[in-house]
Amino acid sequence: MPIPVAFMQLSSCWGCHQSLLNAHLGLLPILPELDIVYWPAVVDFKHESLEKREDGSIVVGFIEGVARTKQDTANIKLMRKKCAIIVAIGACACYGSVKGLANLFDKEDLINRKFKEVESITDEDPQEPTVNVPGIEDYIINVKEIVDVDVFIPGCPPTTENIIAAISYLLTLVGEGPESLDKNKTVCDNCKLFDKGCFLDQGKLCYGPITAAGCDLMCPHNGEICYGCFKPTNKPSEKAKQLQELLHNIEVLDNESAANLQHFLDLYLGVANITNFYFRGDLLQRLAYEPDSFVVKEIETDKGPKLVLDTSTTGNKILDNIIGYSLYLLKNDPLFKFSSKTVCSTCEREVVDKVPTDLKRDYEGLPTMDKCFLEQGYICLGPVTQAGCGTICPNKANAPCLGCYGPPVGIEDQGSKFISTLGSLCADKDPKEIMRVIKDPAGLFNRFTLADSILGHRYHDKMEDN
Amino acid sequence: MVKEIKVEPITRLEGHGGLRIVIGDDGKVKDAQFNVTSTRFFEKFCEGRYCEHVPRITPRICGICPIPHHLTPTKAVEDAWGVEVPEPAYKLRQLLMNAKQYSSHVLHFYALAAPDFLLGPFADPALRNVVHIINKMPDVGAMALKMMDFGQKLCADIGGKSVHPISGIVGGMKKPMDEDARDRFLKQVDEQIEFTKKTVEIGLKVVEDYWDIIANVGVVPTYYLGMTKNGVHDIYDGDIRIVTPDGEKIDYDIHKYLDVLGEHIPDHSYATHMYYKPAGYPEGIYRANTLAMINAADKMATPLADEALKAFRERIGPISHHTFAYHWARLIETVEAIELVKNLLEDPDIVNPDCKTLDIEPKEGIGIGVTEAPRGLLLYNIWSDADGICKKLNLLVATNHNIAGIEKSLMHTAKQVFEDKALEGLKLPDPWIK
Structure with missing residues (x-):
């Protein structure tokens, strides 16, 4: 349909x-x-x-x-x-x-x-x-x-x-998912390791008990844990509790378990970040972009009260608590990073240190195609702009990045971030020379994000203050 | 009882608007309004920006015709600062303009206009769209998609991006075409000319099918605003040409535009009403876009297009007031665009790296740039200070030239339909798609 x-x-x-x-x-x-x-x-x-x-x-x-x-x-x-x-x-x-x-x-x-x-x-x-x-x-x-x-x-x-x-x-x-998908069963149901050699018995986090059946069990049968790529089941297996207990043993994440949880959530929640868009239903992306948008709640467990992020993703208490606790651990992991590249990281131009020679206005001279725009003295917003555009302007059109994809994750204001970047790159320049090329910082650095920036409602706010 | 007929929103167009027709107790049309319901104030928020960056902001006025909105302000700044562009840049810009003209006109014909003709004006609204045409006439649909794709890809190759291009710069272009890209497009261009000929055949069949409507409905005498270079049809460079309702042609240097083009602020539309100043408002209401360009041209710039123009004039006469002939005029321009694309791709200057004047100084000045965008004349008037900051901007935007003309033809046609019951006696063909 x-x-x-x-x-x-x-x-x-x-x-x-x-x-x-x-x-x-x-x-x-x-x-x-x-x-x-x-x-x-x-x-x-x-x-x-x-x-x-x-x-x-x-x-x-x-x-x-x-x-x-x-x-x-x-x-x-x-x-x-x-x-x-x-x-x-x-x-x-x-x-x-x-x-x-x-x-x-x-x-x-x-x-x-x-x-x-x-x-x-x-x-x-x-x-x-x-x-x-x-x-x-x-x-x-x-x-x-x-x-x-x-x-x-x-x-x-x-x-x-x-x-x-x-x-x-x-x-x-x-869509309805693959034909073999059976949400009323779990990966455990047909797993050869169920009675002997179960990963959970070895203290390893395996997400088979909470994952719908229908895959060919390639992972567990080849010595790999199940990361849950067939997504939540309606009826978790009896081993779900064992999984939950193992998870609750973790108080602080080490690198390996952080990677494990992130990989699990990535596949289990079903959003492979294959393209350039931010989907709030992808709880990992949301955790990176808006960590404080989650409600933290306390749940009772065999190991005493635990804090989890309240997500109600599946409607099943055990499943939601496992997801919520995993997210809570990641939220408090200082190393948790969601990959968000900048235009610079996908640009083919040769870069040494991005330090500009003489700063130039865009009509001055003609940039070469091979060297970093900033090093040639042209204002380029690549360092503060989210990747995903294909880097067309710098690499195909010989034109600096204007910043139209907005800031990468973790940067709230594209413009002020660029000003601080430029400031550090131009530490030894004459301020007058810098001012000559940036008389219009709002138009140059917040061209696409002004309404979302700290300058956003400046005029309006001033009026209200009066 | 007073009756109000509303169309909200008008569909299959770029922009926001509605129609309102008020019919009195006596069955007479009392009012016909074209309400344009959105505006964004580009002319204000470009103030304070660097002049060379205005062309990197204004393409966002129109996503279908961002290329004229990139190149026209660039020309205006060059005019203000007294900057010349090298010949290869001039030709690259002409190629970019014509690639856009081609894809936009094909989009307009197949996606925006054809549903009315191929399905008929009384078809189910749920089906009266290009998606249904693609489903029912897959060969024609695929051809149309290949034509748009060619134009858009060529725009992307020269402009950097096809939507909101970035390669134009005060003094020229950021880079020429690569030779291998040029060769790739050259290989496809003959097929595109064949596609265009097929499209013209479809168009002429539609003209025959709907001749009764074309010749009798919405035939509204107005002034016309076009652009020509020494009388020849040109979309990148030239003089303003006004055509009077009687067919007299008057040329004006673009720097005199304030003597020619007046703007009346209506109370019911955010888009203003343009008119020919010497004739006054509302007598001087003019129309722009394809029919205006065809009425303005002494001849087309290329042979096949010029033949097509002659065929048009043989059928309709030296001047056409037929609103439904806009589509035919659009096809004549489409033919010229693809012929020019071929000529320019074959020109060695297209890959010549000497495409930018290097030594440029901003100066205080007033500059004017004009092109013909796919939906009408586009004029930028920019005021630069000595540092090259934009102090003021006036925009006369393509579609805006047509607002008053559209309202005038709406009133005319509403009277025909509701007072004279003109539709009742009209011959309508069997729809191609049933």
Whole structure:
């Protein structure tokens, strides 16, 4: 059965849709899987038909653009109501993109320039339009601050591959899994080691007792523990308790057990991080991006009270506690890192130390294709930008990275991070020379993330303070 | 009883808008509005940015036509600073523009417009889309996808990215095409010309099928805004050309645009109403986009396209006010685009590394850049200070030129449909896809 999906376009440019359509022939295998119930750019369903749909009945809702008008804000809330999974697609929906730069100005200044001061206006006393138009929001608030967002796909636009991979992945989530899958049994049921040689009896964490049956048992029968790739079972085996006890023996993670837990959660929760998007349902990613978004709760165990992260992933108490305790251990492991590369780490240009020679504006001279832009003196946001774009601008177009994929995990503000990076790289430079090329730090370093940055609502906040 | 007919939102377009038609007790059309419901204030938040970075912000005005929104501000800054670009860069930009023109026009014809013709205007809305065309006419669908793919890949190769390109820079281009990439595209271009000819055949069949509608519905005399270079159709460089409803052609240097193009702020649309200043508002309402370009051109720049223009004029006359002829005009431009793509790919300058002026100084000045984007004339007027910071920006954006014209033809057609019951006597063909 095709899966109901909706695409909502807020104030935006259509570029994310164009990037999806750029798959061209690559669309052919995907389209039949989708029941497109709303996509004004391509299909003819009207707004009213979306309003009439049952709440939560649309499986995946893509939101693209920013909330510039009051209608945009209402549409974000409408989508949240109608869709089970909300995907923020593109730099606009994730961080506000360049439209967030409007937050540097007062709304009145924006409106005056556009509707009153423009040189080509000929009316004597022009006014902001108010009839049958929705009204302008005071400033750009990011989608995730208006409703809960489940998936983020950054980029301006995200590459075609990013979007297709995300859609394909989300389709597998609601798919039925392999034919052999039997959620009423576990890996233990057919395991040769059940009576003799069980990993759990040797004190090793094996996740067979909580994993659905249906695989060919290749791992345990070849001397490897089960990491749970067939995902949660509905009926855990009797050995689940033994697994839980072994887990509770761990108070602090060593490297090996940390790697074990992370590998287990990766496969068990079913999100192989194959593409460039942040899916909050992937608890490991969420632990990396938003560690404090979890509620910590105390549970009673044979080994006394234990703290776990409350996830309710499966609805089964034993399973959820095992997942919750694993996450709790990882959360307190200072070495826990979720891989998040920067554009630099995927760039083919030759790097020595990234220390610039003379700083240059972009129109000055012409950079060579082989050396790091920063070393040639050109401002490049590669060090503070999340990878996933294919490094096209620096490696194919001879243009420095503008930062459209937003900051990598762990960096809250792309702009201030870049300023500190540049500061340390330019320690021996004349400040006047630095200022010549960075007179517009907000536009250069927070071009795509201003609405998400510490500068985000500066003007607005100032007004409220007064 | 007063009746209000609403279309919310208008679908199969880039942008946000709705239509409202009010019909009075007497059955007369009282009001017809085209409400554009979104705006983003680029003209304000580009203030304070470095001029050379404005072209790295403004492509986000339009994801279908980011290339004109990248190159036009670049030209405006070059105009303000008095910068010349080397010939190879000029040709690379022409190639980039025409690659975009090609993919955008094909997208428009097959994905945005064709569902109306191939399924008929009364088809189930759930099916009236390009996905259904691909399912029902897989050969045509695959051909359309291959055409768009060719154009978009060529854009990506020259522009860095096809959506929101990055390779243009004040003074030229960041790099030429690689020779092997050029050869790869050259190998495919003849097949693309064949695809284009097939598309024109489909288009002409649609014209015959729907001739009754084309000739009788939405025939609205207005002014037209186009661009030509010495009278020849050109989308990268040239003068503004106004065509009067009688077909008179008047050329203006782009630096005189404020004498020619006026902007009225309506109370019911965030997109403004443009008009030809010497004729006043609303008399001077003009339309832009493909039909305007075809009305403006003395001739097309390439032979096949020029033949197509002649065939158009033989059928319709020297000037066309037929709203439904926009699609035909679009196909003529598509032919020119692919022919120019071929010519430019064959030009050795396309791989010439001398594509950037190296010695550039910002200076205080006012610059204007104009191109013809796939949906109309695009004009950037930028004010630079001595350090090259953007102090002010005025944008006359492609689709915006058509807002008043669309509303005017909406009113005209609403009267035809609701007052004169024009649809009742019209001959509609059997849909290709049932």
